[in-house]
Amino acid sequence: MCNKTFIKFKISKIHFSRLCFLAILLFNLTIKAQKVYIVPYENQADIKVFVEQYANNADLKVYKVEYSNQAGNNDGKWFFTEYENQAEKKIFFTNYANQADIKIFYVEYSNQAEWNDASKKKFFE
Known part of the structure; x- marks a missing residue:
């Protein structure tokens, strides 16, 4: 009896570990990019951006944050990185x-x- 309980506990612990790993993986895949790097050439870019003079003409209103941990989740809070790989x-x-x-x-x-x-x-997805 005790042995069966131990086996169930071990199996559920393994499933829990896998579930946590899967949850972390899915969370990381759904993060929307807001850390951006400015490239010098158009062909290097993922996205081409134009800065409008008036807010009502823009698709996105952007706020520049000071620190990378303040970058938003596809909500217009951008952090400009110093290096491309960041x-x-x-x-x-x-x-x-x-x-x-x-x-x-x-x-x-x-x-x-x-x-x-x-x-x-x-x-930005």
Whole structure:
């Protein structure tokens, strides 16, 4: 009897470990990129970005955070990395709006960061 209980406990412990591993793996896959690196050439970029002069013309209102741990979860809080390998997405700033995948507008306060066009969120997934 005691032996069966031990076996059930051991099996459930193994399943729990696998479940935790799977949960961590899925969590990491669903994180949306907000750590960005600016590349010098368009062909190196994951996303082409244009900076708008007016918030209502932008797809995304972006707030620049000071530290990487403040970067958002696809909500417009961006941290600009110093090195390419620290970034989750590489961006290139275009000179014209029609060349860009998304148009952004920089906001002054973090609570102003948000998507105006949620259909463009896919670029940061």
